[in-house]
Amino acid sequence: MVNLTPSAPSAPTRAGSRTGRETATTTGTAAARRWDARTPLRLLVRILGWAVLVALVVVVVYPLIWMVLSSFKDNAEVFGHPWGLPSQLRWHNFVKAWHAGVLHYFRNSIVVTGISIITTTLISAWAAYGLTRVRMPFSQPVLLLVTGGLMLAPTVAIIPLFRLLQAIHIFDTYWALIVLYTAFRIPFTTFLVRAYMIDLPREVDEAALMDGATQNQAFWRITLPMCRPILVSAALLQALFAWNEYAFALVFISRDSLKTLPVGLVDMQSRLLTDWPVQLAGLTIAAVPMIVLFLIGQRQFLRGLTEGMGK
Known part of the structure; x- marks a missing residue:
């Protein structure tokens, strides 16, 4: 007959259990001591980090x-x-600054910035799509050629660009700035969008193509909506560049009616002389749109940059 009554643990077993509990207790005590020793250092590092952040906020x-x-x-x-x-x-x-010329400069900046955002973002997204989704010969040399534009300094090319814009008859027009702002920002924007597109699932595009969609339809209806965070990031960066750019706007625009805000505000300063509150009011009007735009798109902006750079 089998005895089903559980027997008491043997002496070695009880001793092993006590030894394990004592070892665990000793390990936990040592870990607690190490944690207590590191706590003041970590607290100091955190305080210094917050102090640096607060100082940066004050400076900005x-x-x-x-x-x-x-x-x-x-x-x-x-x-x-x-x-x-x-x-x-x-x-x-503000009313005086608005009528002193800020109205025209503001309108010109809106036109140039808005169109350059659309052209730069769409062209760069299409280029990134071709470099990541389309099999084509010499794709790597093409990528190096596009991203090589990051090494070009815009101000170095001012003299040849001056002659080029005159030759194609767009000097002293909106298109002079729109074309230049688009051309010089395509390499960087393509680099950003391509980094985001690399790890997007290809199966979705392939399924769309198998269902009869064309390459253009797959780009506009599938890939482009999936890239919304990085497109918002690229659009905000392009807006900051075009809105605040000064050198091209000064050299390639001569008519006062076409000047953008950076050049126009400097011209207004020479006319207002010592009327500093009105000049500061004009600067405030110029700064508000970019601040509001960034506050609206900051979540998508940060998401696009972190996900794109992480890939």
Whole structure:
């Protein structure tokens, strides 16, 4: 007859259990001591990190706040109380800056920036699609040729570009800036979009092609919507570049009616002389669109850059 009553553990077994518990306790105590020893150092590193971040925020944000507050002052307050708050909100400074030429400069910047965003983003996305999804000969040399444009310094080519734009009759027009802003930003934007497209699933494109879709339809309806984060990132970077670019806008635009904000605000400064609040109001008007645009697209911007660079 088999005895089903569980027997008590033997002495070696009980001793082994006690030894295991004692070892685990000793290990946990040692780990706790190491953690306690590292806690002040980690706390110090975290405090230093936050201090650096706060300092960077102050360096970046404070000049913007000072500019906005000073745009509501008059000259006496700007020089007498530069760090104080305005005694009243003088909105007429913005009205005066708007009618002093900011209206035309703002419109020109909107046109040039908007069209260059569309052309740069679409051309770069199409180029990246060809380099990652289409089998073609000499793809690597083509990639090196496109990304080699990153080494070109725009200001070095000003003199030959001056003659070229005159030869094709687009000098002193919107297209002079749009073409240049697009051409000089395509290499970088293609590099970004290609890095994002590399790890996109090819099966989706192949399924669309097997169902009868053309290459163009697969690009517009499948791949392009999947690349929305990196396209938003590329569009924001292009907007910042085109909105703030000064050298090309100064050299290739001579008519006052076509000047963009960076050049126009400098020209307005020479006309207003010492009316600093109005000039600061013009600078505030110029800065607001980019700040709002970045706040709207910051989530997609960060997502596109992190995912694209991670690949």
